[in-house]
Amino acid sequence: MSAVRAHVIADLRERISSIESRAVKKVGSLEFGVPEIDAVLPGGGLAHGALHEFAGGGAGTVDGAAAALFAAGIATRTKGPVVWCLTRPDLFFPALAQVGLKADRVIFVESDKEEDVLANMEEALAFGGLGAVVGEIVRLPMTASRRLQLAAERTGTMALAVRRWRRQTEASDFGQPTASTTRWRVSVRPSEELPVPGVGRPRWFLEMMRVKAGECAEFLVGACDDKGRINLSTGSGDRSNTSGRSVHSA
Numbered sequence: 001m002s003a004v005r006a007h008v009i010a011d012l013r014e015r016i017s018s019i020e021s022r023a024v025k026k027v028g029s030l031e032f033g034v035p036e037i038d039a040v041l042p043g044g045g046l047a048h049g050a051l052h053e054f055a056g057g058g059a060g061t062v063d064g065a066a067a068a069l070f071a072a073g074i075a076t077r078t079k080g081p082v083v084w085c086l087t088r089p090d091l092f093f094p095a096l097a098q099v100g101l102k103a104d105r106v107i108f109v110e111s112d113k114e115e116d117v118l119a120n121m122e123e124a125l126a127f128g129g130l131g132a133v134v135g136e137i138v139r140l141p142m143t144a145s146r147r148l149q150l151a152a153e154r155t156g157t158m159a160l161a162v163r164r165w166r167r168q169t170e171a172s173d174f175g176q177p178t179a180s181t182t183r184w185r186v187s188v189r190p191s192e193e194l195p196v197p198g199v200g201r202p203r204w205f206l207e208m209m210r211v212k213a214g215e216c217a218e219f220l221v222g223a224c225d226d227k228g229r230i231n232l233s234t235g236s237g238d239r240s241n242t243s244g245r246s247v248h249s250a
Contacts, residue, residue, distance in 0.1 A: 027156045030077060034232055041182070042213045046074065049156040050181035051149045053140065055163035055174050057187025057205065064164055065092075066204050067186040069099050069224060071134055071160045076100035076228030078131030078158055083124040085109045085117045086136040088164075099224040105131075118144045121159065128155035136162045138170050145178035183210035192222060192233055203233050 029045030031038055038044045046052060054071045056063025068091075075082045076099055084091075084106050093103060109120045114137055121135040125148065133152075140161055152159040161180065165171045174185075185207040191200030202223035208216055222231040 027153070030074070030158070033229075036232070037217070037219060040208065040215045040217045041211060046158070047181050048078075048158050049153045051145060051152055051159040051161060051179060053161045053163060053174075053178065053180040053183040053210075055171075055185055056165075057185050057207070058171075062188050063186060065095070066188050066202075066223070067184070068136070068162050068164075069095060070184070070186050070204065070206070070230075071162050072096050072101045073099040073224030073228035073230065074158070075132040075134055075160060076224075080129060080131035081105060081107060082132050082134065083107045083109060083120075083130055084134045084136075085111065085120045085124070087111055087114060087117055088136070098226060100226050100228040114138060118148070121161075122147055122151050125151035125155060125157050125159055128157060130155075130157050132158040132160055134160045134162060136164050138163065138165060139173050140176075140178050140180075142176075142178055145180055149179040149181070180210065181212050182208060184208055189220065204230075 027047060027049035029041065029043040029047050031045035032041075041047075052071075052074075054067040056065075056067045082101065082105055086108065087110065089108075089110055091108075096106070097103070109124070111117050111120060117135050117137055118140075121133050124130060124133045140163065145161075148159050148161070151157075163174055174183075187205040187207075189203040189205050192203050193200045204221055204223055206219045206221055208218070210216065220233045222233050224230055
């Protein structure tokens with residue numbers, strides 16, 4: 001590659017990064033509340049008016065449930081009603097309540113087909129005035145993700161796509177390109193021990209695998225509390241501070 005071509009490409013990347021950063025600042029962000037996490041997110045937090053993806057670190061139900069709870073904790077901290085679109089009515093409602101997402105704040109929309117889930121998400125995003133729109137899906141085609149991203153941008157509503165696998169072979173679809181602003185993978189880790197005997201606080205290993213105009217990162221965190229917050233746990237896989245300060249789930 002010639003020096004001139006390399007300079008042109010570098011300049012274009014810088015311009016694109018600047019445009020994306022300004023777009024994030026325009027709609028605002030929901031902060032995690034700790035510098036080490038917010039620093040790797042353009043705008044200092046999880047962008048409103050954008051599509052974000054979540055999946056379990058494995059094909060099993062345990063990691064998948066953790067990903068759903070992480071998304072629920074984020075939705076908890078937004079303002080306004082939350083629309084949750086799905087095809088399988090198998091959510092464990094007490095678990096959602098434990099991360100702060102109360103039933104009186106959520107509108108569940110059940111569909112027979114996954115294509116309808118995507119359509120319902122888009123319609124809810126276009127409605128506006130919502131805190132977040134959550135959708136449980138297996139596959140997220142590029143065209144569908146672009147439509148969700150554009151719908152979120154128009155109203156400033158946060159779109160949260162929770163990828164749930166029915167078969168292990170479907171997990172490979174998570175690596176396909178989409179228009180999402182961030183992509184997260186959540187894996188369950190051994191619980192954090194408490195100073196007194198009893199069940200420790202659940203811990204998750206968060207992998208931010210994609211972020212527009214930012215850097216990927218990994219964090220070991222305590223699971224969401226009853227206000228949707230997480231805390232940075234000792235032994236984080238990133239360069240993050242491990243002092244155990246409270247971290248908002250976004």
